[in-house]
Amino acid sequence: MLIYKIVSFCSFAYPTIKERLPVILAKIADTLYRTREKIKSQYQDDASEELKSIIGSCSKLRNEVQTNKVAVPLQDSRDDTRVWNQYLQTVTEREGSPPSWFKSPWLYMECYMYRRIQESVEKCKIMKEFDVFGEQKEKSFTDSVYPTEIVMMHLLETQQKIKENAELIPEAFKVFLKVCLWGNKCDLSISGGEDNAQKTSPLEQLDKLEPNILIDNSNVALNHLQSRKCERIDIVLDNAGFELISDLCFAEFLLSAGLGSTIYLHAKAFPWFVSDVTKKDFNWTLQKLGQINHIAVSNFAQLWKERLNNSSWILQVHDFWTLPFDYSQMETYAPDLYQSLQKSDMIFFKGDLNYRKLLGDLKWPFTASFETCLHDFYPAPLCVLRTSKSDVLVGLPEGRDEEIKAQDKDWLVNGNWGVINACLKTK
Ligand SMILES: O=P(O)(O)OC[C@@]1(O)O[C@H](CO)[C@@H](O)[C@@H]1O
């Protein structure tokens, strides 16, 4: 019997709710208080009261988490409020009492926390667009300029080489795919907001990390892309900072290698899981790239702004990505998004939260088949690139989990191990 991974001692859910989420909430309050003058200087009107209200709301929410209070309906006027409150009602009826932090599905409670943080901003007038994680995401970008330069220089050189010799494409595809995979190690939710930016060369680490790829379907993905004239490829983005750079380099490589002609990039509608990319983060990143004095970086910064104008890259945002539903529920709750994804030749999902939502965040056996665990979510051929930061993982041969655990007891949650799972099935 498969159960939702409720917050239990044996799951990573427990330390997440007990320790990590309160730390993330405390860091918001501390950061906003510490930078209050700088924040207020960004607004013409006096934002003191609203800033105080956001800090107060996050501190109150932290206390609710720590004392296992029940989830309460949202009271802002965002478009998704009704769906969130309906979901709360559904969980309450299913569990027989209102969900609370230590006894309800982890996926829901963690998503709910980030939506409650957004509620505190939605209630503002002056600070309505404020990003409580903005400073952390900007720092994670500026701390990873060196690896950014390395991977973009490599992209510039690779573009030249594959133009002269198309036989180099398969090997180059795997390099950019795996740089994209390991770019996922650095996320500010797993680190509780502590600095964990990529600082070393993302290329030099590839050989060392190769044995840590537990499932590698990169050939399945490549063969699929080369087996037909692919038009549309989707990348469901995850974190800002170096991971976004790795995603954009992968997106550019796909076009340069003729593996696709239009890339759809999916960002979040509001700040989410500390470091997830919003449209504002995306545009800020391109603007900052344009200010870096490096031949490859400035070349691609310019090109990528043009791609957004000529629609060879299409940046999209949909509220579904910041709802608590797992992806088997997309067709029901976001049929427009599901139908759009059905037009894709391949969808690349980035990161751990997407992996959890693809698998319903259920306690599958490690040996369960990835395709089965997708729960009927087959809009288009897909490939997920994820470093393991939560205790759901499928597709392993019998006994492999014990072997890894013997090497690294925290293998499921420390981001040191990755999977590249592809499924070509479509409904
Ligand atoms: O999706 P990402 O950025 O790769 O990881 C998100 C994450 O850090 O947050 C959750 C735990 O708090 C887990 O899903 C994972 O650890």
Ligand SMILES: [Mn+2]
């Ligand atoms: Mn993330």
